[in-house]
Amino acid sequence: MSGAHIASRDWNDVAEGKPVAHTAMGTSPQGQTLHEPLRGWASFSATFLVMFKEEGRKSMEFAKKRQIVLFPLLLTLITALTTVGLQFLVGGSTAQVSDIEQKTFSWGELRFALHLPLLMFSLGMGTFAFMGHDAIVHRAGTKNYLLAAPALQPLPNSVAHFAYFIKDLCFYVLLILSPVIAGMALGITLESVNGLSTPLEWSSLPWTWLAMIITLGQGLALAFLGSALWMRGRPYTIVGPAVIVIFGVALGLGQINLDGVLWGLYVQSNQSVLVTAAALGGCVSIGLIASALIVDDFDVSVVQREEMFMPIYNKLGFLGDGEIRLIVAKEFVDLIRSGSIKKMTVSYAVPLVVLLGMAWLVDFAEAPIPINLLSYAPFLGFFGFNFYSWLTILDSPEFMNGLPLRVPQLIRAKVIVYFLATSWISLIFIVLMAWQLDEWPSLPTSIVVMFANSIYIVALTAFLMGLRPNKAIFDASIMIWFWIGTVLPLLGLFLLSFTQGDVSLYGNWWERASQDGLAATATMYDQSMVERGYKGMLMISVGLLFASALLWKLMDRRWGKSEFSN
Amino acid sequence: MVESDGPLVMAKDMAKKYGDFIALHPLDVEVHAGEFFGVFGPNGAGKSTFIKLLTGQLRPSKGQIEVLGVDAVADPQKVKANIGIVPESESPPSFLTPTEFLEFVARLRRVEDIENKVEHWLDWFGLNEKRDTMCKDLSKGQRQKVMLAAAFIHKPKLLFLDEPFANLDPIYQRKCRQWLLDHVKEGGTIFLCSHVLEMAERMCNRMAIINDGKVLAAGTVKGLKINQEETLEDVFIRLVGRSIEDVEGHDDTASTDGESEEE
Numbered sequence: 050m051s052g053a054h055i056a057s058r059d060w061n062d063v064a065e066g067k068p069v070a071h072t073a074m075g076t077s078p079q080g081q082t083l084h085e086p087l088r089g090w091a092s093f094s095a096t097f098l099v100m101f102k103e104e105g106r107k108s109m110e111f112a113k114k115r116q117i118v119l120f121p122l123l124l125t126l127i128t129a130l131t132t133v134g135l136q137f138l139v140g141g142s143t144a145q146v147s148d149i150e151q152k153t154f155s156w157g158e159l160r161f162a163l164h165l166p167l168l169m170f171s172l173g174m175g176t177f178a179f180m181g182h183d184a185i186v187h188r189a190g191t192k193n194y195l196l197a198a199p200a201l202q203p204l205p206n207s208v209a210h211f212a213y214f215i216k217d218l219c220f221y222v223l224l225i226l227s228p229v230i231a232g233m234a235l236g237i238t239l240e241s242v243n244g245l246s247t248p249l250e251w252s253s254l255p256w257t258w259l260a261m262i263i264t265l266g267q268g269l270a271l272a273f274l275g276s277a278l279w280m281r282g283r284p285y286t287i288v289g290p291a292v293i294v295i296f297g298v299a300l301g302l303g304q305i306n307l308d309g310v311l312w313g314l315y316v317q318s319n320q321s322v323l324v325t326a327a328a329l330g331g332c333v334s335i336g337l338i339a340s341a342l343i344v345d346d347f348d349v350s351v352v353q354r355e356e357m358f359m360p361i362y363n364k365l366g367f368l369g370d371g372e373i374r375l376i377v378a379k380e381f382v383d384l385i386r387s388g389s390i391k392k393m394t395v396s397y398a399v400p401l402v403v404l405l406g407m408a409w410l411v412d413f414a415e416a417p418i419p420i421n422l423l424s425y426a427p428f429l430g431f432f433g434f435n436f437y438s439w440l441t442i443l444d445s446p447e448f449m450n451g452l453p454l455r456v457p458q459l460i461r462a463k464v465i466v467y468f469l470a471t472s473w474i475s476l477i478f479i480v481l482m483a484w485q486l487d488e489w490p491s492l493p494t495s496i497v498v499m500f501a502n503s504i505y506i507v508a509l510t511a512f513l514m515g516l517r518p519n520k521a522i523f524d525a526s527i528m529i530w531f532w533i534g535t536v537l538p539l540l541g542l543f544l545l546s547f548t549q550g551d552v553s554l555y556g557n558w559w560e561r562a563s564q565d566g567l568a569a570t571a572t573m574y575d576q577s578m579v580e581r582g583y584k585g586m587l588m589i590s591v592g593l594l595f596a597s598a599l600l601w602k603l604m605d606r607r608w609g610k611s612e613f614s615n
Numbered sequence: 616m617v618e619s620d621g622p623l624v625m626a627k628d629m630a631k632k633y634g635d636f637i638a639l640h641p642l643d644v645e646v647h648a649g650e651f652f653g654v655f656g657p658n659g660a661g662k663s664t665f666i667k668l669l670t671g672q673l674r675p676s677k678g679q680i681e682v683l684g685v686d687a688v689a690d691p692q693k694v695k696a697n698i699g700i701v702p703e704s705e706s707p708p709s710f711l712t713p714t715e716f717l718e719f720v721a722r723l724r725r726v727e728d729i730e731n732k733v734e735h736w737l738d739w740f741g742l743n744e745k746r747d748t749m750c751k752d753l754s755k756g757q758r759q760k761v762m763l764a765a766a767f768i769h770k771p772k773l774l775f776l777d778e779p780f781a782n783l784d785p786i787y788q789r790k791c792r793q794w795l796l797d798h799v800k801e802g803g804t805i806f807l808c809s810h811v812l813e814m815a816e817r818m819c820n821r822m823a824i825i826n827d828g829k830v831l832a833a834g835t836v837k838g839l840k841i842n843q844e845e846t847l848e849d850v851f852i853r854l855v856g857r858s859i860e861d862v863e864g865h866d867d868t869a870s871t872d873g874e875s876e877e878e
Contacts, residue, residue, distance in 0.1 A: 052647065052650070052820070052821050052835075053644070053645060053646045053647060053650050053652045053820075053821045053833075054643070054644065054645045054833075055642065055643070055644040055645070055654075055823045055830050055833045056642060056643050056830060056833070057640050057641060057642035057643075057825075057828075057829045057830040058628075058640060058641045058642070059640055059641075059829075060630060060632070060637050060640050060641065062641065063628045063630065063641040063677055063678075065677070073681070073684065074625045074627065074679060074681040075621040075622070075625065075681075076621050076622050076623060076624065076625045076681045076682060076683060076684050077621040077622075077623070077683070077684050078623070078683040078684050078697070078772075079623060079648040079683075079772065079802075081683065081697065081771075081772045081773075083683060083684070083685070083693070083696075083697050084696050084697055084724070084725050085693065085696070086692040086693055086695065086696035086723075087696075087722075087723055087725070088692070092723070095719070095722045095723055096719075096723075099711065099715065099719045102710075102711070102715070103708060103710045103711060106710035106711075106749065107710050110710070188705050188706075189702075189703075189704040189705055190706075191706065191709075191751070192706075192709045192751060193705060193706045193707065193708050193709055193750075194708055194709065194710070195708045195711070195719075197705075197708075198708065198719075200672055200705075201672070201695070201700050201702060201705065202695060202720060202723050202724075203692045203693070203695040203696035203723055203724065204692070204723055205692060345691060345692075346674070347667075347672050347673060348633075348673055348674070
């Protein structure tokens with residue numbers, strides 16, 4: 050037997066050139082029967098169920114089993130109550146009728162209100178290519194996931210990602226969509242029990258369920274595709290956001306039919322088996338295309354970098370000399386070195402640009418509510434939730450368990466990083482919006498409302514969910530508090546904003562609505578309502594800032610004894 | 616079936632660069648059936664990059680790689696399907712139990728009689744009591760045992776091991792070492808990366824020492840020593856360009872420099 054041989058040369062002694070497939074070099078399996086690796090459906094089926102189990106355990110790790118069970122029950126209950134309340138929104142007409150005479154809201158508007166948030170939610174949750182990359186990068190840490198399995202196992206990376214996409218879709222269908230449908234069914238059942246009337250019919254439930262699955266699948270698939278393209282680098286990192294903005298503006302201008310964009314909405318309106326099958330097939334196909342774009346690349350770059358920590362630390366003198374300043378500097382280094390700052394900034398800015406484009410080009414004169422500069426300001430807080438969630442998964446914080454630091458300090462540092470990294474974008478957005486709407490007098494108030502909201506939502510998220518916001522979404526108790534904490538003040542701000550701006554266009558909407566509810570009619574424009582609305586908004590904003598400060602203080606009580614883990 | 620006497624592993628001009636940083640200079644390597652071949656070097660020498668390139672976990676910046684007659688650049692899945700890999704620091708999936716992870720791996724690797732094989736390796740590694748515990752709740756050593764079991768479960772003839780015993784207790788280090796030696800006796804082949812030189816003396820037929828991404832020396836363990844008195848540690852220190860005095864902290868110049876920097 051000849052022995053092993055090994056020899057190396059200097060890098061420059063070997064000509065440059067990409068590695069290419071070649072003819073046999075002369076190795077042999079020495080009698081070992083070689084197996085073909087599982088590919089396609091076989092590898093998908095070997096992975097899917099195990100991933101599903103993994104997802105269940107992941108969710109249960111943060112929220113206790115009881116909370117996971119409570120979450121769908123809570124959804125069922127809320128949907129049941131909403132179903133009973135539908136009669137007050139749409140009158141007595143049934144969901145089956147497509148041309149319902151509008152009494153208050155039309156069925157079309159309600160359907161839109163059902164599908165649009167679902168699409169937004171799924172777009173936010175479907176960036177699987179980013180998740181896969183993070184899993185690969187962090188696989189040497191204490192936590193590892195099946196999504197990183199292709200690095201070692203004979204499993205194509207594309208199949209692992211596709212299985213992850215389908216797994217997430219099924220998981221959300223089971224935990225969110227099905228309880229919602231169960232709630233609708235319960236609402237209809239209540240009709241026969243105590244005489245409460247609901248316009249929903251049994252036969253509409255399967256279609257609503259299918260339509261919601263399609264919207265969810267579409268959002269997940271599109272976000273998956275976007276993230277897969279982004280991971281391929283230029284030109285997609287430039288073309289991608291540009292396409293989204295153009296698309297948003299075209300949609301706002303009415304150049305693109307909403308039914309054609311929201312497939313689920315179209316399915317629900319038309320109730321055609323063929324269209325349903327085509328839409329489902331479309332979602333799966335987009336998912337497949339996105340998967341095919343995922344390459345078997347397990348490189349974890351070890352490029353040497355220039356010192357970054359101390360220069361950043363030195364710029365943060367306004368944070369004092371305590372631990373927070375150190376952690377914020379470290380978080381910024383993570384943000385920049387991981388390459389996440391680009392995608393996070395883009396994902397924060399793109400929805401704002403779309404909103405701006407719509408304000409620029411859309412004539413809101415036909416809208417049922419008087420949207421103005423102050424109506425846009427509260428929106429920003431919701432984008433803050435996503436940004437904060439990403440900040441918590443940049444790096445595993447477990448190494449901090451051995452350092453003289455506490456979890457509340459890290460949480461506070463992340464909130465500060467969020468504010469420092471995004472406030473300039475928000476500020477540019479609101480100034481541009483004021484310029485476009487020509488509502489300069491409202492700008493100072495809008496800035497206060499915007500920052501108060503933005504800080505409050507992130508402070509509330511950080512307080513309730515700590516370092517694991519992504520895992521908290523199925524925790525019923527946390528979500529109840531989150532809903533109470535966000536919906537009430539934001540709804541208040543949003544409604545009060547209708548008293549501001551060019552209300553003469555719409556008549557005194559707020560006064561009409563507050564007096565006569567949904568049967569309101571136009572009355573005279575009232576300056577005192579504008580003033581009261583203005584004061585109300587400022588009071589809520591000051592209240593939110595006060596609440597943020599309180600949550601900041603209470604962070605120690607809630608997370609002081611926790612260990613560093615995400 | 617006529618067996619070829621070609622090597623099991625072969626690479627030509629295989630190299631890896633990250634940006635401007637050369638992790639591994641171009642090298643040629645051949646490993647034959649029945650060998651226990653070890654690559655040793657200090658931390659950051661390029662050992663893990665070496666093993667990841669051969670096993671299809673990384674794409675080379677230059678060169679060609681073939682393992683068991685399969686092009687590792689063109690079809691890394693097929694290479695992975697027919698070898699066993701024990702990574703240096705990777706843990707099993709945190710939210711699966713050892714049983715579930717081994718079942719998953721066995722299925723991907725088309726192992727027959729999965730249930731019995733999983734039972735066998737859980738028992739062999741003393742993981743029976745932890746079989747239903749999620750991997751995130753296992754100790755580092757137990758997680759390493761799960762990774763070893765996942766590499767052994769399909770009994771591949773060719774195994775790539777990167778610091779395989781780093782977290783194992785002495786009993787399981789010995790048990791695994793004996794299993795690997797028996798495996799080689801039965802015709803298996805092992806490619807090992809480590810900085811623990813004791814492993815070279817106890818296990819390897821041949822070895823190479825690398826530093827800064829370059830092979831400094833290669834041959835049998837005995838062949839690398841200048842004389843019988845020289846230990847493998849001395850060989851290693853000499854080859855990586857350090858002096859014993861420097862390593863043991865007796866180098867006055869180095870020490871003084873260090874102190875002045877501290878001040």
